[in-house]
Amino acid sequence: MLVAGRKRRGGYRRIVKLTLRIWRQRGPNERGGLVTYQVDDISPDMSFLEMLDALNQQLIMAGEEPVAFEHDCREGICGSCSLVIDGVPHGPDRGVTTCQLYMRRFADGKTITIEPWRARAFPIVKDLVVDRRALDRIMQAGGYISVNTGGAVDGNTLLIGKEEAETAMDAASCIGCGACVAACKNASAMLFVAAKVAHLATLPQGKPERTRRVMAMVQAMDREGFGSCGNQYECEAVCPKNISVRFIALLNREYLRAGILGTKMPAQSDPPHGESY
Amino acid sequence: MSRVKVFFNSSVNSKIVASLAGLGLTGFAIFHMLGNLQVFEGSDAINGYASILRDMPILLWTARMGLLIVAGLHIGLVIRLALRNRQGRPVAYAVRRYRAASVASRTMVLTGSLLLFFIIFHLLHLTAGLIDASAPDGLDIQGRVDVYGKIIHAFRNPLYVGIYFVGQLALGLHLSHAISSGLQTLGIEHAALNRLFKLAGSGIALFVVLGNLSIIFAVFLGLIRA
Numbered sequence: 001m002l003v004a005g006r007k008r009r010g011g012y013r014r015i016v017k018l019t020l021r022i023w024r025q026r027g028p029n030e031r032g033g034l035v036t037y038q039v040d041d042i043s044p045d046m047s048f049l050e051m052l053d054a055l056n057q058q059l060i061m062a063g064e065e066p067v068a069f070e071h072d073c074r075e076g077i078c079g080s081c082s083l084v085i086d087g088v089p090h091g092p093d094r095g096v097t098t099c100q101l102y103m104r105r106f107a108d109g110k111t112i113t114i115e116p117w118r119a120r121a122f123p124i125v126k127d128l129v130v131d132r133r134a135l136d137r138i139m140q141a142g143g144y145i146s147v148n149t150g151g152a153v154d155g156n157t158l159l160i161g162k163e164e165a166e167t168a169m170d171a172a173s174c175i176g177c178g179a180c181v182a183a184c185k186n187a188s189a190m191l192f193v194a195a196k197v198a199h200l201a202t203l204p205q206g207k208p209e210r211t212r213r214v215m216a217m218v219q220a221m222d223r224e225g226f227g228s229c230g231n232q233y234e235c236e237a238v239c240p241k242n243i244s245v246r247f248i249a250l251l252n253r254e255y256l257r258a259g260i261l262g263t264k265m266p267a268q269s270d271p272p273h274g275e276s277y
Numbered sequence: 278m279s280r281v282k283v284f285f286n287s288s289v290n291s292k293i294v295a296s297l298a299g300l301g302l303t304g305f306a307i308f309h310m311l312g313n314l315q316v317f318e319g320s321d322a323i324n325g326y327a328s329i330l331r332d333m334p335i336l337l338w339t340a341r342m343g344l345l346i347v348a349g350l351h352i353g354l355v356i357r358l359a360l361r362n363r364q365g366r367p368v369a370y371a372v373r374r375y376r377a378a379s380v381a382s383r384t385m386v387l388t389g390s391l392l393l394f395f396i397i398f399h400l401l402h403l404t405a406g407l408i409d410a411s412a413p414d415g416l417d418i419q420g421r422v423d424v425y426g427k428i429i430h431a432f433r434n435p436l437y438v439g440i441y442f443v444g445q446l447a448l449g450l451h452l453s454h455a456i457s458s459g460l461q462t463l464g465i466e467h468a469a470l471n472r473l474f475k476l477a478g479s480g481i482a483l484f485v486v487l488g489n490l491s492i493i494f495a496v497f498l499g500l501i502r503a
Contacts, residue, residue, distance in 0.1 A: 034371055119365060231462065232378035234375060246468075249466035252461070256293065
């Protein structure tokens with residue numbers, strides 16, 4: 001209310017002028033580079049993505065190619081937006097995605113460097129858009145539970161403790177944006193995998209496939225070319241959902257447990273009821 | 278053989294074994310420091326301690342071989358992981374800002390390499406006695422190897438004090454990240470004990486380094502004399 005009042009009565013509106021250094025790259029195999037743009041007439045109430053929209057309008061009017069960047073919900077829940085802003089994934093604010101970052105956070109006349117997520121597993125598609133399907137392939141390897149379809153189960157048929165539900169929910173709040181990979185010195189996806197493994201391993205529905213899941217997901221993670229975790233916790237510091245690195249310890253425990261138990265049955269047994277195939 | 282390869286192709290398995298090996302080496306560093314503190318008790322104590330170790334050659338050499346294997350495993354796995362990690366991001370960021378990573382965690386490769394060179398130097402210097410020709414290699418009154426004399430001779434020399442000081446700095450930085458990191462890799466974390474686990478890293482690092490440095494500077498400043 002204060003801001004709105006000031007705007008109307010004061011008769012002035014703070015307008016921010018910015019210099020942007022943006023990574024431009026025509027396609028996956030093209031050479032890219034940082035290109036400098038000037039934007040003025042940026043309202044502090046604009047989100048970072050709206051500021052880029054304004055820049056793109058400017059570029060389109062000038063007959064230039066607009067900057068490609070990914071976005072969808074613009075309310076911090078879809079995990080589409082990315083951008084490394086001045087060396088920090090999702091920018092200077094903590095616990096928010098780029099779409100929830102507002103221009104009031106930046107001083108007038110500032111130079112902002114905008115880069116894509118950088119990882120071997122996230123090849124650049126164009127400009128600031130990267131291919132994050134590596135995370136989907138990790139999910140396909142084991143980030144699910146197998147259930148029979150049919151009528152919906154009655155609520156609270158399967159009792160889950162408050163603590164377990166809370167822990168699972170904390171892990172499940174991962175939106176799969178990949179900021180953890182972008183922030184990690186080694187481009188490791190451990191926080192992502194940890195969140196997914198922890199989410200399902202904590203709940204009874206995830207228990208039957210618990211052992212196989214963690215093995216398959218870590219194997220898929222390694223296959224995609226992500227680095228390994230060095231426990232620097234940069235991932236936690238940039239995660240828009242504040243996912244704790246305690247889940248990485250949980251993932252390590254799950255992996256150790258699976259390694260010790262093994263994924264196969266102890267011995268080949270006869271088929272049940274004397275059936276023969 | 279292929280089972281071993283499959284096992285170590287998993288980054289998490291490699292990390293678990295590397296951290297177990299690293300924590301083993303940390304254990305050695307603690308006992309090595311505590312044993313050396315006997316310098317403060319005088320020449321009889323430290324020479325006696327050294328001769329007890331040397332009087333059990335099978336135990337001594339088994340321990341030495343064990344340490345060598347553990348160190349080799351740690352170094353080999355960590356180099357392999359570091360090389361793989363470097364491939365994780367082929368194009369570097371133009372601007373990079375760290376938020377959480379400690380100085381120690383960012384210099385693990387550097388401090389680890391320094392530590393390796395320091396350990397090789399230390400073995401050649403005080404264990405094998407090949408570096409300093411002027412060092413006394415005599416026996417004490419009771420006919421035991423005069424470790425006390427060697428230590429006094431070495432740390433009177435500012436050159437060796439400097440080298441050992443840098444070595445201890447590398448050790449301290451390396452351990453301060455390594456211990457808590459190793460615990461995390463082994464999945465050892467607990468809501469109530471996490472602060473303790475975090476403190477264990479810098480605490481043990483400080484304990485070992487201050488213990489070792491106390492010997493070096495006590496000799497250099499003349500608090501311990503021949």
